[in-house]
Amino acid sequence: xxxxxxxxxxxxxxxxxxxxxxxxxxxxxxxxxxxxTLEKAHALAKEFNIPCVAQSVDELHQKSQADLxxxxxxxxxxxxxxxxxxxYQWAVLLEKPAGYDLKDAYDIAEAAxxxxxxxxxxxxxxxxxxxxxxxxxxxxxxDDCRYIHIQDQQSYTEARACNxxxxxxxxxxxxxxxxxxxxxxxxxxxGVTKVVPILPWKKEETQIFMSYVEFDSGDKALYECIWKxxxxxxxxxxxPHKRWTMQPLEQARYQNINERVVHDAALDDxxxxxxxxxxxxxxxxxxxxxxxxxxxxxxxDSLKTMELIHQMYGV
Numbered sequence: 001x002x003x004x005x006x007x008x009x010x011x012x013x014x015x016x017x018x019x020x021x022x023x024x025x026x027x028x029x030x031x032x033x034x035x036x037t038l039e040k041a042h043a044l045a046k047e048f049n050i051p052c053v054a055q056s057v058d059e060l061h062q063k064s065q066a067d068l069x070x071x072x073x074x075x076x077x078x079x080x081x082x083x084x085x086x087x088y089q090w091a092v093l094l095e096k097p098a099g100y101d102l103k104d105a106y107d108i109a110e111a112a113x114x115x116x117x118x119x120x121x122x123x124x125x126x127x128x129x130x131x132x133x134x135x136x137x138x139x140x141x142x143d144d145c146r147y148i149h150i151q152d153q154q155s156y157t158e159a160r161a162c163n164x165x166x167x168x169x170x171x172x173x174x175x176x177x178x179x180x181x182x183x184x185x186x187x188x189x190x191g192v193t194k195v196v197p198i199l200p201w202k203k204e205e206t207q208i209f210m211s212y213v214e215f216d217s218g219d220k221a222l223y224e225c226i227w228k229x230x231x232x233x234x235x236x237x238x239x240p241h242k243r244w245t246m247q248p249l250e251q252a253r254y255q256n257i258n259e260r261v262v263h264d265a266a267l268d269d270x271x272x273x274x275x276x277x278x279x280x281x282x283x284x285x286x287x288x289x290x291x292x293x294x295x296x297x298x299x300x301d302s303l304k305t306m307e308l309i310h311q312m313y314g315v
Contacts, residue, residue, distance in 0.1 A: 004028045004286055007064040007090070009057070009081060010072035011035035011044045014095050018070045018122075019048050021278040025286060032064025057081070061088045067289055068093060070122075075100040075168045075175055082108050086115040091289050093120045097178050098302050101171040101315070105306040112299050118288050121302035124277030125179045126186050126295075127284070129268030130252035131277075134237060134244045135187060137254075144239035148187050148221040151247075152180040153231035156204055170203075173313050174306065177225060181312070182305045183235050183249075190217035195311040199224075211312040223312065250276050 032052040035041035054060035099105025199210040234247035252265035270279040288294035
């Protein structure tokens with residue numbers, strides 16, 4: 001198996017987690033790092049024995065000899081950095097969201113057409129052992145219709161407290177709800193045919209938002225988000241034979257038909273050792289770069305989730 005070199009742009013929390021995950025894969029080396037804060041980049045490079053700290057994308061590409069660059073920068077910087085990366089002969093993994101709103105996402109996706117290398121987006125919840133276990137089970141009964149129920153929680157106050165720019169705060173469903181809304185598309189089959197608002201979006205006046213979604217496969221989903229008040233991130237998938245739940249999302253439980261007992265699915269060591277989903281996501285991205293079958297999420301697939309967010313929220 002050919003060796004792969006990985007470069008990372010961004011020395012924050014997400015950049016660190018990507019470095020840990022990729023370094024754990026046999027035959028994969030993190031060979032370069034770039035950050036607008038040079039001191040942080042040098043500290044992270046020393047911690048993880050990364051040989052090159054660059055001061056520009058051009059220098060990073062030249063010195064790292066990377067097959068893949070991971071872009072883990074703040075939302076409002078992602079567009080410019082991504083477009084710069086598309087100019088070079090390496091694959092690109094964009095940390096979510098690939099665009100702080102739908103217009104920005106379209107702009108990035110259009111720019112991605114200029115490269116002949118793969119462009120992926122990091123949506124790590126799809127790579128939770130819990131989510132993958134559920135999908136494998138669902139796919140074993142293709143005739144069963146699926147009903148997905150998502151419980152989300154967001155907050156303008158919390159988003160501002162985390163020092164997100166106001167443009168990101170106003171479109172926080174793209175920055176953060178994308179994780180739970182993407183699970184709808186992950187578990188449901190086919191294309192979206194109907195989106196019905198139940199409790200409408202009223203910007204900062206919204207306490208509870210709710211939307212119903214139908215797919216051409218017959219699968220259905222109900223999404224609810226509490227915008228003022230505490231609440232879990234939770235997902236349930238019901239079929240005639242079995243009901244699966246994820247609460248927290250890292251833990252899968254199921255109940256069979258004609259049973260009242262709830263069973264725990266086995267947890268996964270990789271989701272404990274690394275940020276949940278990151279290791280398996282990194283493996284799939286590497287498979288894609290090597291030309292092997294891959295479940296890595298393409299930018300076009302990610303764009304469909306961004307479009308669904310827009311259909312639901314209307315912003």
